[in-house]
Amino acid sequence: xxxGTILVSLNDVDRSKEILQTTAALADRHDAxxxxxxxxxxxxxxxxxxxxxxxxVIDWGRKFFQDRADSVKKLFDAEMKKxxxxxxxxxxxxxxxxxxxxxxxxxxxxxxxxxxxxxKNSNNGCEAEFAERVVLDAGRPVLLIPNAGxxxxxxxxxxxxxxxxxxxxxxxxxxVPLLKEGxxxxxxxxxxxxxxxxxAALPGTxxxxxxxxxxxxxxSEPSTTANIDAADAxxxxxxxxxxxxxxxxxxGHSRVRELxxxxxxxxxxxxxxxxxxxxx
Numbered sequence: 001x002x003x004g005t006i007l008v009s010l011n012d013v014d015r016s017k018e019i020l021q022t023t024a025a026l027a028d029r030h031d032a033x034x035x036x037x038x039x040x041x042x043x044x045x046x047x048x049x050x051x052x053x054x055x056x057v058i059d060w061g062r063k064f065f066q067d068r069a070d071s072v073k074k075l076f077d078a079e080m081k082k083x084x085x086x087x088x089x090x091x092x093x094x095x096x097x098x099x100x101x102x103x104x105x106x107x108x109x110x111x112x113x114x115x116x117x118x119x120k121n122s123n124n125g126c127e128a129e130f131a132e133r134v135v136l137d138a139g140r141p142v143l144l145i146p147n148a149g150x151x152x153x154x155x156x157x158x159x160x161x162x163x164x165x166x167x168x169x170x171x172x173x174x175x176v177p178l179l180k181e182g183x184x185x186x187x188x189x190x191x192x193x194x195x196x197x198x199x200a201a202l203p204g205t206x207x208x209x210x211x212x213x214x215x216x217x218x219x220s221e222p223s224t225t226a227n228i229d230a231a232d233a234x235x236x237x238x239x240x241x242x243x244x245x246x247x248x249x250x251x252g253h254s255r256v257r258e259l260x261x262x263x264x265x266x267x268x269x270x271x272x273x274x275x276x277x278x279x280x
C-alpha cells in the first residue's frame with residue numbers, strides 16, 4: 001500500500017506554511033502528488049435580506065478570498081520548488097458557501113486529505129465546523145494539523161486510539177500506508193473492560209500484531225483511567241511518549257450525542273497538540 005495523491009486544503013492562510021511543511025514531508029516519503037486546494041466559497045445571503053444585498057457586497061465577499069488566494073499560491077509554488085515535491089495548484093469557485101463541501105468533493109479522489117484544526121476560535125476564513133464536516137463526509141482519511149506548532153516529521157512515533165469499533169478499525173488501517181518500516185506504534189485501548197465483546201487477554205494485542213506484519217514496531221498498551229476521559233488519556237499518552245501523530249476513529253457515537261454530552265472526537269478536535277489522523 002502507498003500514498004499516491006495528497007490533497008491539502010489551504011484556506012487557513014495563517015497556517016498554510018506549517019500545513020505545507022508536514023504535507024511536503026509525507027509527499028517526499030511516498031513520492032506522492034500534492035494537490036494544493038484553495039476554495040473561494042459562494043457568498044451566503046440570508047433569505048430575509050436577499051432583496052437588499054447588492055452586487056458590490058457579493059464582490060467584496062469574493063475579493064476577501066481572492067486576495068488571500070494569491071498569497072497562498074505564491075507560498076505553494078515556493079514550497080513545491082524548495083521541497084521538490086510533485087504538485088498542482090487548484091483554485092476553485094465553490095458552489096456552496098461552505099468550504100468543506102468543495103474540499104470533500106475534491107478530496108474523495110485522494111489517498112489522504114490534509115487540513116487545519118481550525119475551530120470556533122480560528123480566523124481562517126472557513127466555517128466553524130469545517131474540520132468536522134470534512135472528517136464526516138469525505139470518506140477518506142483526514143490528517144488534521146494543530147493550530148499551533150510545526151511538525152516537520154509525522155507518523156514515526158504513533159499513538160493508536162483503539163476500541164475495536166468500525167471507526168477505530170478504519171482509522172488504524174488507513175494509517176498504515178503513512179507509516180515507515182520501523183515506525184513505532186502504541187496501541188492504546190482506554191478502559192477496555194467497559195467495552196462489551198472484548199475477550200482479548202491483552203486488549204489491542206491483535207491489532208499490534210497486525211501492524212507488526214507491516215514492519216511496524218507495535219506494542220499494546222491497554223489503559224485504565226480513574227477520573228479522566230478517553231480523550232484526556234490519549235492526549236496525555238501523546239505527551240508522555242513524545243508521539244508525533246495520534247490515530248483515532250471519529251464519532252463512534254452519533255455526532256449529535258457528542259455535541260450534547262461531549263465525546264472523545266470533539267475534545268481531541270479542540271485540544272490536539274500533534275497531527276491527528278481521523279477516519280469515519
